[in-house]
Amino acid sequence: MSAKARAEESENALSSVPFAHASEEEFARILDFYDVAWRYEPRSFPLREEEGRVVEAFTPDFYLPDLELYIELTTLKQSLVTEKHRKLRLFQERYPDIQIKLLHRSDYLSLLAKYGFGPFSEVEVAGIHEVLISASELERRVGELGAQISRDYKGKEPLLVGVLRGVICFMADLMRHISLPLAIDFMAISSYEGEQGEAVRIVKDLEEPLASRHIIIVEDIVDTGMTLNTLLQGLQLRRPASLKVCALLDKRARRLVDMPIDYVGFEIPDEFVVGYGLDFRQKFRNLPFIATLKRDWLQTQAQTKQSPE
Numbered sequence: 001m002s003a004k005a006r007a008e009e010s011e012n013a014l015s016s017v018p019f020a021h022a023s024e025e026e027f028a029r030i031l032d033f034y035d036v037a038w039r040y041e042p043r044s045f046p047l048r049e050e051e052g053r054v055v056e057a058f059t060p061d062f063y064l065p066d067l068e069l070y071i072e073l074t075t076l077k078q079s080l081v082t083e084k085h086r087k088l089r090l091f092q093e094r095y096p097d098i099q100i101k102l103l104h105r106s107d108y109l110s111l112l113a114k115y116g117f118g119p120f121s122e123v124e125v126a127g128i129h130e131v132l133i134s135a136s137e138l139e140r141r142v143g144e145l146g147a148q149i150s151r152d153y154k155g156k157e158p159l160l161v162g163v164l165r166g167v168i169c170f171m172a173d174l175m176r177h178i179s180l181p182l183a184i185d186f187m188a189i190s191s192y193e194g195e196q197g198e199a200v201r202i203v204k205d206l207e208e209p210l211a212s213r214h215i216i217i218v219e220d221i222v223d224t225g226m227t228l229n230t231l232l233q234g235l236q237l238r239r240p241a242s243l244k245v246c247a248l249l250d251k252r253a254r255r256l257v258d259m260p261i262d263y264v265g266f267e268i269p270d271e272f273v274v275g276y277g278l279d280f281r282q283k284f285r286n287l288p289f290i291a292t293l294k295r296d297w298l299q300t301q302a303q304t305k306q307s308p309e
C-alpha cells in the first residue's frame, strides 16, 4: 500500500473512533505514523464487586496487541491523577499478569515533542521543550471559532484582516471553517523604539477599503496588546460597520494595554511559544503544533548574534 493510501486509511480509521480527549487522538496518530497497531478502549476490567454486581471498573485507553500492552494516558487535570493511580493499583492487584503502562502528562508531552513533528518526524528540532497545544487541539478549537463566527455573522460578509506573518496558519485554517462569503486582506506591523518607549507602525497596509464593512482582525497572539491597540485605533478611523478581534492565543499575564478580544482560541501562560505560524527568529513556523522552547537553548541563542533575515 502506498504511503498516501496508508495515511488516508489511518485518517478514516481515526475519524471513526469516539476519542474522549484530543490528546488520545494525537497519541493514536503517532502510533499510526510508526505503524504500531492499537485499539481504543477495547475492554473494561471489573475492579470491585458487591453482591455479585460490578460496582467499579477500569477501561484503559489503549491496547497495543503486538506488545500485549495496555496504555492509560493521564494528561487530564492533576486532581484526577490521584484517582487514576488508585484505580491502577487495584487493577494491578487483580490482574498481575496484564501489562499496563501509565503515561503521565510530562511523558506524553515529551513524546509529542520527539515524535509528533509531522514534517520533521525524522529530524530532531533543537530548542523545542514541550508541546503546549497539539495539532488536533488546534484543529478542534479553530473549527469551533469558525463555527461561532459563522453563527455571529450570519447574513453578513466579513472581511478578515490578518496580521503578518505569524497568522498565516491560523488564518488559512480559520477561513475554511467559516461557512459564509468572506474576503481576506493582510497587514504587516513593525515595532521600533519610539520617543515614549516601544511603538508600532504599519509597514504593509491593507488593499481593501474598510468603510461600512464588518472587519475581524485575526491575530496569532496578543501579548502586551500594543500591536492590537495601534491597529484598532488606526482601523477605527476608516469607519468600518463593525470591528472585532479574533486571536488564536492570549498571553493575558503580560497585557499592558487592556482591550476586549471577541474570540480567543486559547489563553496561555507567560512563555515564549513557537509553531503553527509563530516564530523565534524566523524558525519553527512550520511546526504543526504550538510549543515552548527550552530555557537553556534560548539563553544560548541570546548570546549568539541574531542572524540577518
Ligand code: IMP
Binding pocket: 163, 166, 219, 220, 221, 222, 223, 224, 225, 226, 227, 228, 271, 272, 273, 274, 278, 279, 280
Ligand atoms: P504585542 O504587541 O506585545 O501584543 O505582541 C504581538 C506580537 O508579538 C505578535 O503578533 C507576535 O508576532 C509577537 N509575539 C508575542 N509573543 C510571542 C510568542 O510567544 N511567540 C512568538 N511571537 C510572539
